Amino acid sequence: MSSVLYVLQGVTQRYNGRFVLSLDKMQIQRGEILALVGPSGAGKSTLLRLLNFLEPPTSGIIMFDGTAVNGNLPLATRRRVTTVFQKPALLKRSVAANIGYGLGLRGEKISPELLDHWLTRLGLQELRNQKASKLSAGEAQRAALARALVIRPDVLLLDEPTANLDPYNVDLIENIVREENQQNNTTVVLVTHNVFQAKRLAHRTALLMGGKLVELSETAVFFDSPDHPQTAAFVRGELVY
Ligand SMILES: Nc1ncnc2c1ncn2[C@@H]1O[C@H](COP(=O)(O)OP(=O)(O)O)[C@@H](O)[C@H]1O
Numbered sequence: 001m002s003s004v005l006y007v008l009q010g011v012t013q014r015y016n017g018r019f020v021l022s023l024d025k026m027q028i029q030r031g032e033i034l035a036l037v038g039p040s041g042a043g044k045s046t047l048l049r050l051l052n053f054l055e056p057p058t059s060g061i062i063m064f065d066g067t068a069v070n071g072n073l074p075l076a077t078r079r080r081v082t083t084v085f086q087k088p089a090l091l092k093r094s095v096a097a098n099i100g101y102g103l104g105l106r107g108e109k110i111s112p113e114l115l116d117h118w119l120t121r122l123g124l125q126e127l128r129n130q131k132a133s134k135l136s137a138g139e140a141q142r143a144a145l146a147r148a149l150v151i152r153p154d155v156l157l158l159d160e161p162t163a164n165l166d167p168y169n170v171d172l173i174e175n176i177v178r179e180e181n182q183q184n185n186t187t188v189v190l191v192t193h194n195v196f197q198a199k200r201l202a203h204r205t206a207l208l209m210g211g212k213l214v215e216l217s218e219t220a221v222f223f224d225s226p227d228h229p230q231t232a233a234f235v236r237g238e239l240v241y
């Protein structure tokens with residue numbers, strides 16, 4: 001089993017004739033937490049959509065676990081990757097129904113034990129029958145994270161998962177992400193505007209600007225002795241975005 005999970009080679013994405021992503025080469029290691037930082041519009045969410053096979057790139061090759069990604073990627077492979085968005089789209093049903101949803105799609109029913117496990121882990125026991133539409137932002141994000149993790153994905157993509165959440169929820173969510181990574185070797189790609197969050201969680205950190213990969217380094221190197229002047233400026237908070 002190779003330690004490299006994704007290889008992106010010459011990957012570009014163009015919308016309405018405009019390049020929003022252009023990556024010469026990028027690799028994501030199996031079992032790492034990789035933080036993606038960069039100004040708004042840098043192409044971070046676009047990159048996550050490609051990593052989740054939600055759209056094909058305009059050009060280039062994406063290899064996932066040794067297989068070239070194309071329209072024929074088996075459903076079972078697609079389902080190994082899941083995304084949690086900043087504003088989770090929950091079903092207008094109970095918290096419990098939302099958490100069981102992913103298994104339902106796979107024709108399985110969530111067991112009471114597994115449901116209890118996730119409700120407890122995310123601090124949602126008392127909200128199990130609550131309509132998802134009535135949850136606070138932090139509760140909704142915790143329910144979305146439980147829904148994503150209950151299927152035991154190999155890859156968890158997080159798009160600004162804790163933006164605008166209070167410290168209690170940020171801490172809880174970060175701890176779950178760290179535990180999943182350590183206990184199940186779940187590969188995590190985390191888009192964040194919070195450089196402290198990248199420092200706390202990520203093994204490696206990457207800076208995207210204007211659709212290009214400026215630097216991808218070990219997190220300590222990225223923040224303490226970056227290779228690229230733009231990274232240094234970003235870390236010092238000098239880039240306007
Ligand atoms: N579906 C789309 N159609 C047209 N333009 C898009 C689409 N998705 C994203 N873009 C543009 O691509 C650029 C990168 O967007 P995005 O990946 O969302 O950046 P980030 O997540 O880093 O803020 C932006 O200029 C955005 O407006």
Ligand SMILES: [Mg+2]
Nearest residue numbers: 044045046159
């Ligand atoms: Mg985005």
